[in-house]
Amino acid sequence: MLKSQILSRPLDVLEAKRLVYKVYANSLGWLPEPGNPSGFRVAQDKNGAFFEDNFGNRSIWVGIYSHDELVATARILTNFQEESHEVEHYTSLPKMLTVAKAKAVEINRVAILPNFQSPDIFAFLIQSLVTTIEEMPVDFIFTTVAFPEPGNFCKKLGFVRDDRPIGEFKYSAKDKTSVSIVYFEMTNKAKIERLLNICEDIITQASKRASA
């Protein structure tokens, strides 16, 4: 049984951060370099390691639970005070997002536990993020993705790729692949409806298979 939730309690947020650590560090073998502009670092408590950074005060975490276990999470980084988005520490935003800075939210720290990396969980996470953001005074969602995947998948969903020559960049020189900013208009109701329907179809299909 899947359920989604905005993580408002500190303990829940901490669990989300711990999940991100598990996926990035343990599963993917990645750790942040010291001194990075995001303040992205490993922290520890009695329950183990988790990731911390400088954007805690404007983060909205969304969690997906399967049978009360947090299995997937993502963070919505708001910018209502018109500070810099996290990605702006690494590259510049396309003009559309710069102009609407306060009305653009950045999605990052997407993580799904390895055993739960399935289309329906992923679709549910996307659906949850979009429906959460739909209720905010937001014009754009953006994130950074690698191409061909998951970049082309995002384009199929209706995201637009930043086509500037400097649109492709690396967060770190050590990164193997570069990423691009992709963004989605939250003012286009038809697009939102289509995206949600696609996610719903995937979730429904998975549910049918499970019951079968």
Next chain:
Amino acid sequence: MSVCKKIAVGFAMTMLSNVSLATVSLNHAWKLRAGTKEVALENIDSRWRDISVIDESNSNDIEYYKEFSLDEAQRKEPGQFIIVPPSWMPYQIFVNGQDISEIRANHSTPEKIYSYRIYRIPNALLGNENNVKILAKGEKILGGFRGSEVLVTSHKSYLIPAYLKNFFLNDVLIIFSILSFSISLTCFLIAKMESAHRRQYILLGLASITIIPHHLLSTSFYGWLFENPTAPFRFHLFFQAITWTSFALFYGLTSGSETVVRISQGRKMLGFVGTYILSVLAFSLYSPFGVFFTLISPLFAISAIIAPIWLYQYRHDLVVFCMGASGITLSVVSLISDVTTLNIYTHGYGAMLITLTGFYFFIKTFVRSAKRDRSAGELLKLMLPDPIHLTLDALIDAGAPVVQIREKLRGDSTLTNIFIDICSYGKMANTLPPRIVYETRSSVFQFINAIMIRNGVAFIKSIGDSAHFVGGLYQGEKTSNSLLAKHTLLAVMELLDGIDAMNIHLKEKDLPGVKLKISATIGVCEFGLEGPSSQLRYDVQGHWVNVTKRLEDAMDQRFYETYSQNVALVAAALITKCEDLTIRKRFRDLFAITDKNGIKYEAYVGRQYAEVIDHSDFMRAIYGQFSHGDVPETKPKNAANG
């Protein structure tokens, strides 16, 4: 001593009389004999019309006589020369009774009239007491030396100033003759080809060639033509009248003077001028020189007054104005020299400068024409589809007439047609300012055109909110129908996929987003330059163009309810001809229309998004996100890595 120093010394010495033991200056105490009359001359440069004895004697043979002494040292110095100032009349020169002129027996016509004459005096001829006799022929109105000093010298440094003066005042006119001839030939040739400034080319050519008789006075040419000493002057003055009239008219036309334009176009006026000139010619053959000059003077006078006025009207072109003004000034200096008997005849320079002014004007005109042709060529290409540019270039380069070009560009073949329409354009036009509507439409069509060009589809025309594109123009056998269909469908797909990006770009420019409907067909169409002969326009016509329009019309409100906007309707034939199944999969829903004649057309719907996002797409995304292990990390933006 260096050459420069010699020249400097020579110039200095020339200004003084009797300043060197090697040089004797004969500038005073000449005797002049005309017939039986004799008079003492203070200066050899007195004009004949000012010498009463010439007038009284009515003789055209005038003798200058002077005696001079040489001391022993001077007499024995080798290489003695006598330097005589220029004279417009022919003369012989005798030293101690010996003719040293070294010219042919018939000294009856003037030659090299601006030259100082330098004659070698054989040493054996000279004694301690000597005399020099100059025998001149001519017309009292033109006679007289143009300089006061006759020098006898053995010092070669005194020759250099004379040589220099001869070059710059006389010999240079030969070069000017060659240049003037070349320029006039060029002008006449160009006048034949170029209609825009034909009259000006002809006038400049006429002026350039008719100044040559004047320049020929610096040569021995007239000796072959005339026996009469004043005939060369009539000859060249007659042509000079044409020169200055042509120059004046040239400036008049260049400045845009209406008077001159009317003169140049008016047959009556041209007839009057032609009759006047022919009359002058007739009179000049037999009339006294004075009568001839009186008849011809009006043309000089009118030109002298009017040319500067018209030149002043053209003063916005500083180069033309300065050159022309300088040329006129130099010519006027000659006139003053003539009146004051100074030997500063810069008339040739003046005429050359004015000719070069005209030439400069034509260079500018050429450059302007070239720029105009280039712009016109670029504009023409912008107004015609890309596929015909090469063919058109070849036809224009070959000088093909319009009729032939039209014929070559006409044809029929299998083409694809794409109509793209901006939905709700009328509503936009009614609610938004015209500038916004115009900029939106322009931006949208620019975006669409870029996609079409990438896929080899050419823009034909736009009408209001609709644009017509065609694929396969002038490709014939080179492109199969299958490939043509594929490229067209790829263009349609790219456009559907790009609508969101296009609307993003519109929003960046504060323009409203739009929705599109696209229709496409394939079939044989006719193409070429269409329209009334006064205004041709490139177009593609035919049954399949009409069908494309019908498909577009079929995408109405009811259609939108089912398929939404940002959608394409492509003819079934276009789908079936495309062999690429991946592309065909994009157009899945069958839609049929029936026209007013009951003819049914089948088409397939293509939607904005590749609808099929399935399980496998999600799996690929998950793998892409969570398998390569790179996530956002370190390094500030301003670090060395960029």
